[in-house]
Amino acid sequence: MIESGNAESIRRGGGTGRLKAIKSVLRGRIDDGEYTAGKRLPSERQLCDEFETSRVTLHEILIQLETDGLIYREDRRGWFVSPTRFVYNPQSRGHFQMSASEQGRKPGTVVIDKAIVVPPPIVRELLDLGPDQELARIRRVRSINERSILYVEHYCIPEVFPGLFDHDLSVSMTELYREVYGFHYGRMKYRIMPTAVTGEAAGFLRVSNGSPALLVARVNHSIDERVRDCDLEYWRHDAVLIEVDVEAG
Amino acid sequence: MIESGNAESIRRGGGTGRLKAIKSVLRGRIDDGEYTAGKRLPSERQLCDEFETSRVTLHEILIQLETDGLIYREDRRGWFVSPTRFVYNPQSRGHFQMSASEQGRKPGTVVIDKAIVVPPPIVRELLDLGPDQELARIRRVRSINERSILYVEHYCIPEVFPGLFDHDLSVSMTELYREVYGFHYGRMKYRIMPTAVTGEAAGFLRVSNGSPALLVARVNHSIDERVRDCDLEYWRHDAVLIEVDVEAG
DNA sequence: AGGCATGACTGGTCTAGTCCAGACCTTAAC
DNA sequence: GTTAAGGTCTGGACTAGACCAGTCATGCCT
Helix, strand or coil: CCCCCCCCCCCCCCCCCHHHHHHHHHHHHHHCCCCCCCCECCCHHHHHHHHCCCHHHHHHHHHHHHHCCCEEEECCCEEEECCCCEEECCCCCCCHHHHHHHCCCCEEEEEEEEEEECCCHHHHHHHCCCCCCCEEEEEEEEEECCEEEEEEEEEECHHHCCCHHHCCCCCCHHHHHHHHHCCCEEEEEEEEEEEEECHHHHHHCCCCCCEEEEEEEEEEEECCCCCEEEEEEEEECCCEEEEEEEECC | CCCCCCCCCCCCCCCCCHHHHHHHHHHHHHHCCCCCCCCECCCHHHHHHHHCCCHHHHHHHHHHHHHCCCEEEECCCEEEECCCCEEECCCCCCCHHHHHHHCCCCEEEEEEEEEEECCCHHHHHHHCCCCCCCEEEEEEEEEECCEEEEEEEEEECHHHCCCHHHCCCCCCHHHHHHHHHCCCEEEEEEEEEEEEECHHHHHHCCCCCCEEEEEEEEEEEECCCCCEEEEEEEEECCCEEEEEEEECC
């Protein structure tokens, strides 16, 4: 059997357990702290040399460790050990910045852009809109300890929030809507599913096109149900743990 | 540019957009119904021949379509077009069978086994147990239209449910606990995160070891908070959409 | 009629590379 | 001090296979 940390006793050839063996060694190094959270792993080519394996096989091993949530990659920058997951409680009074601080993390928000757009079909469906309705869209990237983990597209009806784009949009939208427009959320409806992150979103999250993510699509309703807006949140799939309490029906 | 459905006009060589082009063609065939839900795709080798590409590249393309939730694979059986996702509402009064029927699907449940075991660390943490506490574990596989999409490990304290293993365990545990033991759930705490499915669970779900899944870990509390049990639910990642309504704090 | 063996087909694993394109660092010039 | 260019390093994309192991259907034998 494979000695932990030893690259030499691993057999080669088709279906010989190399993948499993090398994966186990790398997992061991992460577990025992030889590779620490946030730090970059040796490059794929270096690991290939060490384990005397091909880049395709080594790459597949890293992808499986990534699926496990143990490591993450930044496109053309390297593979890194994943920190513990951010705990996302949809019921929390606090917003992202507050929750992150409470969890001992350093939150950050960057506004990518703001524009009046025709929203994608999923947003029209969520908000029950006609085909030509335009919305205000604010795109932001959230980070934890300087690592981009969340890309958000926020959509709302511009007429309901006149002058919205004149405000500082890096703050909590919840607080902005309450303080400036007197708009209070009454309830939120969440849809959660694994998906792929593509296009510009992938770039902002520093992943390659088609990488796995967790999509949280949220529709926010005002207390009187007259006003709705929504958020499409694409979370790096290794970076988030959602916790929800539910009363039995 | 690539003619939709045409495999011949795709360039070859490193980073030439073959992947993107072939992916786009296959996505188009799924969207326009040439490949229909539940049906098997042509094999990897057949698609390699058609698109004149290598199995590694073709495989990567399929994996990206899988990440998108468009197709799924069964280990050594083929790739299939994904049906629409099962909508999982944790707040629903109904249980899996009822929800599935309401969504026009044919639910199924198979009991894999039942045993008294030392639970894994995650379960001990969820239930706040000591290191040697044994629990009753019931393992089941749920299917929709004869497709296995969910592997569940249910854990509870055997002393609270004497004679549990003598019952039909393919029914709703919620109903069984209420009817036989007078045990009513008061609230449930959910933890949701993407993960990898491994070991026997992978086999039951017909995926290879290390495949992506959505883990829903649920702790069920009785009304008087005296009794707790929990479920580890591993969902095929393309097969589930979680919907939750939340009142603002 | 049922069970077992065999063959064909499936995806998984593995090799040994090449080429592409973005990221980042260093150096030089203005 | 800033900007640009060049070089090195990174992962992504791609090739043309080979070999492994599980799945399933078919045929034969009891």
